[in-house]
Amino acid sequence: MFKNIHLPRYERIWLTIGAISLVVFLVILGVLAVGLGLQPPGQMKTVPPEQVRTNAPFNKPNLVQVGPNEYKATMVAQMFSYLPDQLEVPAGSTIHFEITSPDVVHGLYVPNTNVNIMVVPGHVAEFTYTFKHPGDYLMLCHEYCGSGHQMMMGKLKVV
Amino acid sequence: MENTLRDRSSDKMSFQAPDRRLILAHIGFAFIAFLIGAIAGLVQALERTGYITLPSNIGYYQLLTAHGVSMALIFTTFFIIGYLYSGLAKTLGGKLLPSANLVAWIGFYMMVIGTLLGLAMIITNDASVLYTFYAPMKASPIFYIGLALVVIGSWLSGVAIFMNYYKWRKQHPGETSPLFAFMSVATMVLWLICTVGVAIEVVFQLIPWSLGWTDKVNVELSRTLFWYFGHPLVYFWLLPAYIYWYVNIPKIIGGKIFSNSLPRLTFLLFILYSIPVGFHHQLMEPGVSSFWKFLQVVLTMIVVIPSLMTAFAIIATFELAGRSKGATGLFGWFKKLPWKDVRFVATFLGMLIFIPAGAGGVVNASFQMNQVVHNTLFITGHFHITIAAAVILTFFAISYWLVPALRNRQLTPFANQLGLIQSWLWTIGILIMSTSMHIVGVLGEPRRTSFTTYNHHPIADVWSPYRLFTGVGSILLFISSVLFLITIVYLWFFAPKAESAVDYPIGEVDAEQPKPPAILERWSVWIGITVALVLIAYTIPVIHMIQHAPSSPPIRSW
Ligand code: HEM
Ligand SMILES: [Cu+2]
Ligand SMILES: [Cu+2]
Numbered sequence: 001m002f003k004n005i006h007l008p009r010y011e012r013i014w015l016t017i018g019a020i021s022l023v024v025f026l027v028i029l030g031v032l033a034v035g036l037g038l039q040p041p042g043q044m045k046t047v048p049p050e051q052v053r054t055n056a057p058f059n060k061p062n063l064v065q066v067g068p069n070e071y072k073a074t075m076v077a078q079m080f081s082y083l084p085d086q087l088e089v090p091a092g093s094t095i096h097f098e099i100t101s102p103d104v105v106h107g108l109y110v111p112n113t114n115v116n117i118m119v120v121p122g123h124v125a126e127f128t129y130t131f132k133h134p135g136d137y138l139m140l141c142h143e144y145c146g147s148g149h150q151m152m153m154g155k156l157k158v159v
Numbered sequence: 160m161e162n163t164l165r166d167r168s169s170d171k172m173s174f175q176a177p178d179r180r181l182i183l184a185h186i187g188f189a190f191i192a193f194l195i196g197a198i199a200g201l202v203q204a205l206e207r208t209g210y211i212t213l214p215s216n217i218g219y220y221q222l223l224t225a226h227g228v229s230m231a232l233i234f235t236t237f238f239i240i241g242y243l244y245s246g247l248a249k250t251l252g253g254k255l256l257p258s259a260n261l262v263a264w265i266g267f268y269m270m271v272i273g274t275l276l277g278l279a280m281i282i283t284n285d286a287s288v289l290y291t292f293y294a295p296m297k298a299s300p301i302f303y304i305g306l307a308l309v310v311i312g313s314w315l316s317g318v319a320i321f322m323n324y325y326k327w328r329k330q331h332p333g334e335t336s337p338l339f340a341f342m343s344v345a346t347m348v349l350w351l352i353c354t355v356g357v358a359i360e361v362v363f364q365l366i367p368w369s370l371g372w373t374d375k376v377n378v379e380l381s382r383t384l385f386w387y388f389g390h391p392l393v394y395f396w397l398l399p400a401y402i403y404w405y406v407n408i409p410k411i412i413g414g415k416i417f418s419n420s421l422p423r424l425t426f427l428l429f430i431l432y433s434i435p436v437g438f439h440h441q442l443m444e445p446g447v448s449s450f451w452k453f454l455q456v457v458l459t460m461i462v463v464i465p466s467l468m469t470a471f472a473i474i475a476t477f478e479l480a481g482r483s484k485g486a487t488g489l490f491g492w493f494k495k496l497p498w499k500d501v502r503f504v505a506t507f508l509g510m511l512i513f514i515p516a517g518a519g520g521v522v523n524a525s526f527q528m529n530q531v532v533h534n535t536l537f538i539t540g541h542f543h544i545t546i547a548a549a550v551i552l553t554f555f556a557i558s559y560w561l562v563p564a565l566r567n568r569q570l571t572p573f574a575n576q577l578g579l580i581q582s583w584l585w586t587i588g589i590l591i592m593s594t595s596m597h598i599v600g601v602l603g604e605p606r607r608t609s610f611t612t613y614n615h616h617p618i619a620d621v622w623s624p625y626r627l628f629t630g631v632g633s634i635l636l637f638i639s640s641v642l643f644l645i646t647i648v649y650l651w652f653f654a655p656k657a658e659s660a661v662d663y664p665i666g667e668v669d670a671e672q673p674k675p676p677a678i679l680e681r682w683s684v685w686i687g688i689t690v691a692l693v694l695i696a697y698t699i700p701v702i703h704m705i706q707h708a709p710s711s712p713p714i715r716s717w
């Protein structure tokens with residue numbers, strides 16, 4: 001282990017590692033900053049919250065088949081429910097979720113899957129997932145959205 | 160008994176009356192916030208697990224807001240500032256500058272008024288927005304004004320700390336500053352730079368909007384400003400605990416601070432690594448290419464380096480202390496540690512818990528796993544074993560000697576014994592509560608959610624056995640909290656008076672250690688780099704957001 005006499009040497013090693021990590025960090029951050037300048041994260045599709053209920057596609061939230069084993073779920077997360085709140089697809093189907101909010105921030109979370117989406121008003125969140133196993137899945141809101149937050153849920157059936 | 164409390168640290172300290180009042184005011188207020196937080200914590204834990212039903216005039220989310228605000232924002236901030244003042248008084252010549260104390264008191268009263276305004280709005284149910292207050296949920300303007308007062312008041316505390324440090328530097332040209340003072344300055348530099356984000360959000364966005372002066376708020380921008388603050392906030396809690404580990408603990412265990420440069424570099428790295436990366440919280444939202452995800456992982460992992468440096472320093476200090484007391488063999492030093500001294504043991508328990516906590520942090524940072532646990536109880540479990548265990552146990556350890564030291568009383572063997580019981584109880588409670596939160600989080604239970612079975616959905620049924628453990632853990636934690644406060648009241652008002660000056664354990668730097676490089680203390684350089692990085696990382700995306708992100712009207716959804 002560390003004997004007294006060696007300490008200055010260990011310290012030197014650590015200081016060197018610290019300094020190198022600093023340089024690496026600065027380089028990465030520089031790359032990131034330049035990259036961000038070229039491609040800001042605001043890239044995601046936007047939709048003004050007051051137009052969600054009136055304009056396509058979110059004025060008709062639904063689940064449509066878009067190909068063999070492929071579905072598109074156009075959804076609205078609102079205080080305190082999902083539109084639509086019942087989805088059913090055959091096992092092995094891929095669902096492309098597209099979801100937004102007309103009011104506050106919500107979430108869409110399906111336990112035991114990777115579906116874990118933040119729904120920020122003004123933005124369209126998109127996520128694709130393939131449901132391989134049949135079962136009764138639960139869609140729930142996992143971002144605090146108000147007094148009915150714990151009741152905000154939907155069902156997703158994979159048959 | 161070999162491990163008596165008094166013979167270890169020969170450091171004596173007589174606080175000046177004005178300093179004493181200032182520091183006691185801060186930590187006393189912190190303890191009141193802790194009491195409120197602990198009551199809310201117990202009640203909400205029992206509600207969300209289904210063991211109790213709240214009376215209709217108290218809301219779950221109201222309690223959760225009270226818990227988050229009083230524990231994470233108020234208790235921590237007041238306690239940290241008080242502790243930093245005490246160490247400055249000790250290491251910068253025995254007393255604080257009177258002119259700085261004036262600034263400090265103004266800051267204190269601003270923070271107290273701000274806290275009271277905020278709490279009043281939480282009590283009247285006009286601010287059940289949780290401690291992260293995400294727009295477009297709108298609380299009462301008074302809540303936001305209260306928050307702004309707390310933040311701006313804390314800036315004055317930072318100024319007071321800088322004034323003391325600056326005066327010392329001027330009086331000791333060419334000398335290296337005491338380690339405690341350096342670290343206090345680093346902590347407040349981090350705090351000032353990161354709180355600018357939340358201050359802009361609250362003062363320029365939320366206050367005018369909640370007053371109706373503007374009708375919409377840019378939600379994406381407010382989230383960006385919040386996360387610019389929210390990410391380094393964690394380090395603001397952690398750094399004071401590290402100060403105690405690096406500077407006070409060596410004295411308590413009868414050792415020396417083994418390096419004068421390494422701890423300084425570690426703190427500077429934490430400033431640089433934590434501030435310009437808050438943006439990544441939003442990069443994690445879907446629709447971001449894997450290139451950014453890769454960078455995010457690399458950047459997050461780099462924080463491991465100062466953490467490893469800290470772990471190394473602490474183990475080395477323990478070993479040195481043990482060897483200087485004649486320990487032999489690979490682990491002989493371990494037995495020489497003061498296992499009956501609460502000032503050490505409480506902290507040591509926190510350090511131990513930090514090991515699994517670090518592993519959990521890596522899980523959060525890795526993208527595949529984050530996709531599974533984001534916003535589940537796993538996250539709440541994670542920060543109860545980090546902030547509410549590693550950091551809070553260290554704050555307990557500090558309180559047990561700092562309160563009697565400031566009140567000119569003795570930390571009696573009786574209080575020490577109570578403290579040992581209390582720390583172990585807290586450790587056990589946190590382990591039970593957090594472990595079950597981690598597991599049930601992976602099984603899908605969301606955080607920030609009052610009791611629900613989702614209409615007896617089979618997925619939610621799986622959670623119920625773990626709720627028992629969360630409930631039991633929270634009861635143990637509450638008992639431990641009460642025991643802590645009782646011991647503090649005893650030490651504050653009833654413990655026997657100290658005959659002479661009191662102990663204030665401050666480690667000495669090993670005499671063989673070389674003088675640290677001067678660059679480490681050139682603050683203009685480090686602050687300059689940090690500010691430059693922040694500007695580079697944020698300017699373009701923020702401009703884009705201001706131009707393109709849609710805005711939202713205020714909504715009260717509770
Ligand atoms: C008596 C001891 C404590 C108990 C029983 C307790 C219990 C809880 C519970 C059950 C939750 C989860 C609520 C939910 O997500 O629905 C929670 C959240 C939280 N706790 Fe604690 N806790 C305690 C102490 C602490 C301490 C000491 C701190 C920090 C200093 C802390 C900080 C937090 C924070 C920041 C949250 C998250 C609030 C939010 O999500 O808005 N807790 N606590
Ligand atoms: Cu919701
Ligand atoms: Cu919700």
